[in-house]
Amino acid sequence: MTTIQDYINDTARSVAFLSRLPLPQRYFTGYDGRLSRAVRAFPLAGVIVTLPAAVLAALLSAAGAPPLLIAFAALTLVTLTTGALHEDGLADCADGIGGGRDRDSALAIMKDSRTGSYGVVCLVLVFGLRAAAIAALVPALTPSGLGMTLLAVGAASRAAMAWHWSRLPPARREGVAASVGEPDGGAVLFALASGILAAILLTLPHVPLAALVLALVLVIGVVLPFNRVVIGKIGGHTGDTIGATQQLAEAATLFALALAA
Known part of the structure; x- marks a missing residue:
């Protein structure tokens, strides 16, 4: 039987997996490193990981800072918080899928720590899209509304990670994603439900319902x-494709909200 403490443990382990935030060792005592059940806490972990950037964006907005400055400051802080894990996955996917001749060459490119032209261009475009969307939201939302919206995006995009992870088999049996286990079906459903609910509760007082519906449709469409x-291209998911999914889902959600704001 799952307890509140189990969910707290899953949240701490999800935060550790998705970011560089330090956490007490007690959450990992006797832990085997598997995330099959812990993916249910991905949306809450996304809120925690995004919280520093959301607070910064709200404070800068309240102080009247320029929208583009707010956007880049928030993205800089969240990237530092995550250690650019998701951005790295996006760049690796772009290089592998764009430059790989076949499955083996694509996986070899994705495993290479160097970033190629496909990865650089993809990072610039997606980072720029996220920044432009946040900048567009600044004048349309109150400072608190902006912060809540960023938290909602953090929750929804991490739920999308769990969805992608569960829909595809592992491309590598020895990869990072495979080593932490396959997501449990019930845990994925919980992640999707809680991610969508969190997005609604956090943003509904600040953005139109139509914007949330558009965001959901666009995330699915991406x-x-x-x-x-x-x-x-590669026959299944890897740690890189899971991280890339977060970036694509975040960009799609921000784009939809900015479009409808």
């Missing part, structure tokens, strides 16, 4: 084709 591309 993640599903990405899943098909990944399956066709």
